[in-house]
Amino acid sequence: MLQQFLLVAGAHFLALLSPGPDFFLILRYAIAQGRARAALVCAGVTLANALFIGLAWFGLMALDGLTGLFAVLQWAGCGFLLYMGWLFIRHAGNRQLVTGGDTGPAPGQPLGAFGAGLASGLLNPKNGLFYASLFAVLNSQGTPxxxxxxxxxxxxxxxxxxxLLVVWLASQQALMRRFGNKLAHIERLAGVLLVLLAFGVIASQLPH
Incomplete structure (x- = not known):
């Protein structure tokens, strides 16, 4: 169980480290509006992720009795993890971090910052697909x-x-540069872990 936790937690965290829309939105608010507003964006993004995680967990629990549909979802989740892993490996290091310069206007109301984070998380289809795939893997392995x-x-x-750490990092130029220099390695490692998770599903479904 510890080995499974380390693999799942590692894949999830490394996927977070790869900059996406949420990352750049938080970075933009931290630079243009300050830490307090950026923290509200973080809260919105977290709520969106919590909703997707809850839907994935409870949804798959509800589908567990529908054997055929559940198996299709498991294989679809496996395919998506393979696809995500391939994308991480293929495009590793293609995105650059920007920590200064013109960030453009940002909403001035606190509710706007929270709403922006929530919308960013909910409107990114990869979030929902990623969590659905991850919990499909866990179900296929009989995780309680x-x-x-x-x-x-x-x-x-x-x-x-x-x-919240990204908010703090936005004010640390030297650390952001170091993170950007290591980004390609982080994305490749995330891709490898996602592929390993997918192959774990394939191995568990093969006849013994």
Missing amino acids: ESVQGLYALWMVGVVLGWD
Whole structure:
């Protein structure tokens, strides 16, 4: 179980490290509006992720009795993880981090910052597909529901913690440069872990 946790937690965290729309939105607010507003964006992004995680967990629990549909979802999730892993490996290092310069106007109301984070998280289809795939993997390996619940809580906490760390990193130019220099390696490692998760599903479904 510890080995599974390390693989799932590692893949999830490394996927977070790869900059996406949420990352750049938080970075933009931190630079243009300050830490307080950026923290509200983090809260919105975290809530969006929590909703996707909850839907993935409870949705797959509800589908568990529908054997055929559940198996299709598991294989679809496996395919998506393979696809995501391939994208991470193929495009590693293609995106550049920008920590200064013109960030453009940002909403001035606190509710606007929270709403922007929530919308960014909810409108990114990769978030929902990623969590659905991840929990499909866990279900295929017979992971107890209580353990999956702990994984869900862990992932919500990690999303919030990482996003708040991004807010702090935005004010640390030297650290942001170092992070950007290591980004290609981080994305390749994330891709490898996602592929390993997918192959774990394939191995568990093969006749013994």
